[in-house]
Amino acid sequence: EAQVTQNPRYLITVTGKKLTVTCSQNMNHEYMSWYRQDPGLGLRQIYYSMNVEVTDKGDVPEGYKVSRKEKRNFPLILESPSPNQTSLYFCASSLRGKLTGELFFGEGSRLTVL
């Protein structure tokens, strides 16, 4: 089954404790992206990757890191989480890059930073 898998789905952590949210897709998609969803703000893009070893900042990259060492994986790293990073995070992928708009989304990871 074609899917985007995120882990963990739920996480409660404390300020400053490094964490990684993993994202994996099994569709051989070139394009992958991370979004955060907050009430009243909709979806905001954090980082995206057009292909292996190619990553770019989205609208709200501060406090986040990403890497794309393999085509299928695109982990989101919070080196020193803060309470304002409490949010619902989505990973998404697309076959032919950002221009098509046809994104496949994971089920989301709800992160709480105390």
Added chain:
Amino acid sequence: GNSVTQMEGPVTLSEEAFLTINCTYTATGYPSLFWYVQYPGEGLQLLLKATKADDKGSNKGFEATYRKETTSFHLEKGSVQVSDSAVYFCALSGDDKIIFGKGTRLHILP
């Protein structure tokens, strides 16, 4: 720059009512337009799309027509069901990035 504006919710309707969720856009060039739906506890999924002016996207009884003259892509459904309760996002894909509207929450009452 490109932007998407959609009506604020929540929108509450009775089952079998007619639905319209407004979406307008600002873009350079010729973007593709999309509606995504997010059911409770799930990620977004593509509902329908249109890639050029006057195209009509349709799926699951929902329709939207790409209107270049009014820069709009309103979502419509003739008879909604309780199972349509979700958050709906309008989006555009242009020259540089994919942009989402803020989402409209829809509640359908039985």
